[in-house]
Amino acid sequence: MTVIIDKAALKKKYKKVAYYPGCALEGSAMPYDKSTRAVGKALGLELVDVKDWNCCGAMEVKNVDPEVQTYLSSRVLSNAQHKNKMDVVMAPCNGCYKNLKEAEYDLEHKDKSKQVTARISEKAGHETYEAGGVETIHALDWIKMGYGEDELRKKIKGGLKGLKIANYYGCMYTRPRNIFPEKAEGAGGDSLTKPHYMDDLLAVAGAENVEFPLKTACCGGAHTLSDSDMSTKLVLNILEAAEAAGAEVIATECPTCHSGLEMHQIRALKRLSKETNVKVVYFTQLLGMAMGLSARKVGLNGNISDSRGLMKEKGII
Amino acid sequence: MAIHEKSLIRPENLITHDNLVIDGVDVSGDWSTFIRTRVVTDYNEALEDEISALPGGELIHRCWQCGSCTNSCTVNAENPDFNPRYWIYLIRMGMEDELLRDKDIIWQCVSCNKCTTICPRDVVPEGVMKATAHWLELKGHTKPSNSTIFDEVFSDQVIKYGKIEDGEVLKDFLKESGQPLMQDWIVQMVKNMIKGLPVIQLMKMGWATVFHPKTKDWSKARDAINEYVAEEHAAQKKALGLDEYKDAAE
Numbered sequence: 001m002t003v004i005i006d007k008a009a010l011k012k013k014y015k016k017v018a019y020y021p022g023c024a025l026e027g028s029a030m031p032y033d034k035s036t037r038a039v040g041k042a043l044g045l046e047l048v049d050v051k052d053w054n055c056c057g058a059m060e061v062k063n064v065d066p067e068v069q070t071y072l073s074s075r076v077l078s079n080a081q082h083k084n085k086m087d088v089v090m091a092p093c094n095g096c097y098k099n100l101k102e103a104e105y106d107l108e109h110k111d112k113s114k115q116v117t118a119r120i121s122e123k124a125g126h127e128t129y130e131a132g133g134v135e136t137i138h139a140l141d142w143i144k145m146g147y148g149e150d151e152l153r154k155k156i157k158g159g160l161k162g163l164k165i166a167n168y169y170g171c172m173y174t175r176p177r178n179i180f181p182e183k184a185e186g187a188g189g190d191s192l193t194k195p196h197y198m199d200d201l202l203a204v205a206g207a208e209n210v211e212f213p214l215k216t217a218c219c220g221g222a223h224t225l226s227d228s229d230m231s232t233k234l235v236l237n238i239l240e241a242a243e244a245a246g247a248e249v250i251a252t253e254c255p256t257c258h259s260g261l262e263m264h265q266i267r268a269l270k271r272l273s274k275e276t277n278v279k280v281v282y283f284t285q286l287l288g289m290a291m292g293l294s295a296r297k298v299g300l301n302g303n304i305s306d307s308r309g310l311m312k313e314k315g316i317i
Numbered sequence: 318m319a320i321h322e323k324s325l326i327r328p329e330n331l332i333t334h335d336n337l338v339i340d341g342v343d344v345s346g347d348w349s350t351f352i353r354t355r356v357v358t359d360y361n362e363a364l365e366d367e368i369s370a371l372p373g374g375e376l377i378h379r380c381w382q383c384g385s386c387t388n389s390c391t392v393n394a395e396n397p398d399f400n401p402r403y404w405i406y407l408i409r410m411g412m413e414d415e416l417l418r419d420k421d422i423i424w425q426c427v428s429c430n431k432c433t434t435i436c437p438r439d440v441v442p443e444g445v446m447k448a449t450a451h452w453l454e455l456k457g458h459t460k461p462s463n464s465t466i467f468d469e470v471f472s473d474q475v476i477k478y479g480k481i482e483d484g485e486v487l488k489d490f491l492k493e494s495g496q497p498l499m500q501d502w503i504v505q506m507v508k509n510m511i512k513g514l515p516v517i518q519l520m521k522m523g524w525a526t527v528f529h530p531k532t533k534d535w536s537k538a539r540d541a542i543n544e545y546v547a548e549e550h551a552a553q554k555k556a557l558g559l560d561e562y563k564d565a566a567e
Contacts, residue, residue: 026530027483030518054479054532059428060471063447063464065546066372072475075538116545123541125534175430178439192434218391218429225490226463227425233395234427266509267502301513304506308513 005188007145014137014146018086019047020076022096022255023055029093029255031299035284036092036139038297042288043147043155047090050076051083056099059222059256067116073103074117077136078129092139092284094254098172098179100136105179107131138173139284140190140197140253149204157292159206161314165286166212166247166278167198168238170257174216198253198283205290210245214238219264221256228267235264239276248310251283258282262304279307289316323403324415360411363558368408370556371451373444380405386432386442392425399425401432401442404449416449417458424450424462455557466494476542479532482525 025033040047053076055061057069077100080089091097106113108131121128137145143152174180174192183192190197195216199209217238220231238261242250252258261280268274281303288298295301295317300308311317324330332348368374380402387393387402399422407416426446433443453459461469470489474481491498511519532538 023481023530024483026480027522027525052533054535054538055475055481057475058471058481060468061475062372063451063468064472065549067549068472068476068542068546071542120538120541120545123544124538171429171431174434176433176441176443218427218431220391220427222428223425223464223467225487226467226494227427230392230395230425230427234391262509263502263506266505270502270505301515302510302518303513304509306509306513 005145005185007148007188010145011148013088013135014045014090014142016046016048016086017088017090017137017142017146018050018080018084018134020050020053020056020080020089020091020096020100022053022091022093023058024093024095024255024259028259029282031285031302032092032255032258032282034297034299034302035282035288038293039143039284039288039291042291042293043143043152045142045146048084048086050080050089052079056096058095058099067113068120069099070103070106070113071117071120073099074107074129075121075124075126076100077103077134078121078127081129081133082127086134088135088137090137090139090142092253093256094138094170094172095256097136097138101179102176103129104131104136138253140173140201143287144197144201149200152201152204155291156205157290158316159290160202160286161206161316162208163206163286163314163316164210164246164248165202165207166210166242166245166250167202167215167283168212168242168250168252168257168261169195169198169215170221170252170254171216171218172254198251202251202283202286205287207251207286207290210242210247212242212245212247214241217241219257219260221254221260224256224260224263228264229271231260232264232267232271235261236268236272236274236276239265239268239278240274242278243276247278249279249281249286249307251281251286253283259304265305279310280305281307357412359414361413362411364411364413364416365409367557368445368448368452371448371455371553373441373446374448374452375444376440377405377408377445377448379438380409380440381438382406383437385435385437386440389431389435391427391429391431396422396425398422401426401446405440405442405445408445408449417453420453420459423453424459424464426450452557455553455559463494466490469493474529476539476546478529479535479538480530482529484522484526485529 021033054072056076057072062069080086091100118128174195177192183190203209218234220234224231258280265276285298285300295308334345337345368377384402387400390401392399428443430443433441436442454461467490470493471486
């Protein structure tokens with residue numbers, strides 16, 4: 001089946017969306033939250049925070065019980081639909097994005113998920129979310145489809161001046177495949193095996209995207225603290241591959257990947273004496289700077305990986 | 318008679334002759350392919366059913382041993398002993414003793430879902446890894462892994478408050494898993510983090526650690542979740558034939 005993407009309709013639909021920042025963006029990933037809001041504002045895309053939201057379950061609750069994770073994510077979708085009266089919810093965090101998509105899938109296909117979600121929602125005293133109520137999108141979809149590259153090009157002031165970027169999407173933007181049917185539809189959409197939406201946006205912003213083979217490799221984020229030695233090895237693979245590909249910056253679109261890369265870059269130096277100098281920056285920070293927003297406005301000073309020197313040297317800030 | 322491949326080439330099972338000449342032909346060396354005939358009797362016939370009864374393990378019966386999971390596995394690339402296909406085989410054959418040889422590494426699955434994405438039979442190998450790790454802990458074969466400790470610290474916060482605070486998760490996890498907070502790399506990370514931050518943001522972060530972020534009107538959801546989890550865990554205990562079940566939510 002081939003679906004032809006109606007770009008004009010999506011542009012209208014994504015102009016005003018419910019925003020689900022999630023726990024990480026209110027904590028360690030504050031710069032991602034700050035830059036996402038700043039870019040949205042500069043592009044005239046409106047964000048309405050999901051009312052009284054809760055954690056989606058991240059990568060942990062499913063291991064205590066997967067149906068509880070489905071319930072947690074369904075409550076976010078229910079609030080967006082019934083309390084905010086919105087039909088699209090945007091999540092910049094890959095973990096949140098994947099969990100909301102997975103809840104959507106499970107509530108459509110699994111009887112047990114439907115029963116448990118109905119039971120807990122009823123006892124908790126809110127509307128039970130039913131599949132098809134809202135559409136979950138990532139911050140990449142939001143900018144790529146809600147604003148568009150042609151329009152974005154006009155907003156670039158200064159640009160990224162040929163900054164060499166390795167685009168890193170991590171695991172949960174494309175896996176498991178069954179919950180992202182739209183990514184297997186071909187032309188116009190994103191790809192399950194070679195995602196490109198971030199590459200597309202940053203190319204418009206004036207970056208030189210390097211050929212990076214580990215776009216969807218795993219950083220070991222689920223075990224970033226519980227199996228740090230494994231995570232350090234996996235992160236080091238990614239950092240070294242990016243440097244070998246000539247990248248000055250790794251662009252990220254997931255707070256778990258981002259902080260994993262930052263943490264284990266330091267840990268690799270301390271524990272394995274392996275030094276890498278590639279900087280780790282959220283794609284929204286890069287887009288914001290390309291549009292002329294200040295380093296402070298996109299929270300560049302809040303990153304553990306300090307890229308301010310590089311950005312100044314390149315004349316980006 | 319079913320055999321299982323790895324045991325054939327284990328050093329203690331190799332038949333070796335340093336100096337063997339038969340009919341004038343030198344056939345010295347390892348005779349692993351001419352292994353003794355034997356019968357395997359120590360099956361645990363219930364093993365597959367037990368794994369299937371735990372969340373994530375439900376679809377293990379679909380596996381046809383193509384090996385795509387192991388071939389795509391992130392952890393296998395770092396440690397060849399981490400072998401999902403082989404463990405699924407052992408579970409389906411009921412080879413509990415063989416499975417237990419690898420009991421201390423099964424929890425290391427990083428949930429990257431490459432296996433689940435590539436599996437042609439929708440076995441959800443990632444789920445099977447989690448179910449197997451839980452089975453090992455429930456049966457008392459292993460202590461709770463660091464992964465389980467982290468999942469519990471994290472989930473406890475989510476169920477109690479509706480949200481987590483990442484500094485508190487870090488602190489509680491290191492305490493529960495018996496690790497020091499002041500490790501060189503953590504100290505360096507915090508130093509780098511606060512270096513560029515304005516005072517107002519540092520105050521915000523401090524505020525969050527003292528006053529835990531909470532979801533409004535959460536208490537009824539919390540109670541309903543706890544009630545459901547207790548029921549599920551009791552049902553799992555029953556399926557595994559256990560008298561004492563250590564509730565993960567405790």
